[in-house]
Structure formats: C-alpha cells, structure tokens
Amino acid sequence: MTLVDSLESRAMPETPAPKKPYIRFAVPDELLRDAQDIARAEGFSEAEFHRAIWIMGLNAYAEASNKRLINKQLRQRLDQSEEGNRED
Secondary structure, eight states: OOOHHHHOOOOOOSSSSSSOOOOOOOOHHHHHHHHHHHHHHOOOOOHHHHHHHHHHHHHHHHHHHHHHHHHHHEEEHHHHHHHHHHHH
16 A cells, blocks of 8 residues: 555645545555546546545445444344243
C-alpha cells in the first residue's frame, strides 16, 4: 500500500461549503487504481468519487445493520410469544 502523493499535495479551493473532517485510511494499491480509473471514466474528481464511495458504503452498511436489528427484534418477539403460549 502506498500513500497517494497527489491527494496530499493538492489544496482544496476555498468554497462556501461547510468544512469537512479529513479522514486518512489505507487501501490496497490495486483497489485504489481501480477507483481512480472509474472516477476518470465517470468524470468525477478523485475526492468526489471517494466521498461518493464512502457515503454509498455507509448507506449499504446502515441498511444491512437495520435489517439485522429488525430481524433480531422480530425473533425476540416471536420467542416471547412462544414462551407466552407455553405458559397457557
């Protein structure tokens, strides 16, 4: 894994957009090259593409997490219902 110098050396232009925290993490070289190729093909800047991937990934994770939570809650209700039926 390598640190992408181009991301470190570029200064973001001043905009009226709200300030965002800067997050650094490591990814395999091949995965980074794939992301850069896709960003170029789609017409995104690297920063825009990485933000989109991060948001899409968070959305997919939250959706899966919500499904697990709902499933767990439904199983607990079913267990409680079955216990109540056994007591009767």
